[in-house]
Amino acid sequence: MSVIPNSTALITGASSGIGAVYAEKLARRGHDLILVARDAARMNALAERLRGQTGCSVEVLPADLTDATQVAKVAQRIAQAPGLGLLINNAGMALSGTLSTSAQGDVERLIALNITAPALLARAAALRFSEQGSGAIVNIASVLALAPEMFEGVYSGTKAFILNLSQNLSAELGPSGVHVQVVLPGATRTEIWARSGTDVDGFPPEMVMDAGDLVDAALIGLDRGETVTIPPLADEAGWEALTRTRLALVPHLSRRDVAPRYAAG
């Protein structure tokens, strides 16, 4: 079983979009919640509604996850919150421009939020869950981890980081009874698009998933014990073939001899 029934779930980026939907669905599954994001008023409104509708207990923990001190505060809560069994590492942002056209501060914030914070929070959860011998870490990446041609490279690079980290962490923590799932959404109808200056309604409607459908599919993948869940990908054989091809390269990637095509002279 991937998820401990009735355990407490800590969700980052819980004030809107995919994170708020996770809060809703996990509360209805019987989990108590700790909600993390910057907008305390929005999380308090969600918490009050979920307490009333489901009877679950909801703690609101406001934090700016681009700030190292506030990440440390959330990591400490992961280490100590009673009954914690699930981390949904979801908070994230996109750039309005590209690496060269964005302000340096925006690039730094993106990397802090999409890479540093989820890595450190996953670390805190890995330490706690492996000690208790149970728990699950769900990391929200993106299909852009597989498609750097489709989108700005800093964002897609952060999501490739999350995919690599999750696949390795899954192998490392599995024997301790800790499950790691990485979810790769395609375009999903949330505020991330407007926040980064893109009109999601400009995309063909068949390309854009509703956040509720995305989270329902991700939870089915989690229930099945999947490590990698790609909700929009209809033909799983494509992912399996990519993995087979990649793994077949591995024995050839580190050698004493340079490849013949690079041989001097």
Ligand SMILES: NC(=O)c1ccc[n+]([C@@H]2O[C@H](COP(=O)([O-])OP(=O)(O)OC[C@H]3O[C@@H](n4cnc5c(N)ncnc54)[C@H](OP(=O)(O)O)[C@@H]3O)[C@@H](O)[C@H]2O)c1
């Ligand atoms: N929507 C898509 O098409 C799509 C596709 C693939 C992957 N994803 C990933 O899905 C995840 C959730 O995004 P979403 O689509 O649901 O977007 P969203 O509606 O914009 O939600 C982003 C969440 O992250 C929080 N957040 C932003 N900056 C933060 C900060 N500095 N500190 C703490 N929390 C912060 C926001 O809350 P506050 O503003 O209150 O802090 C919000 O709760 C992200 O990792 C994103 O990269 C989205």
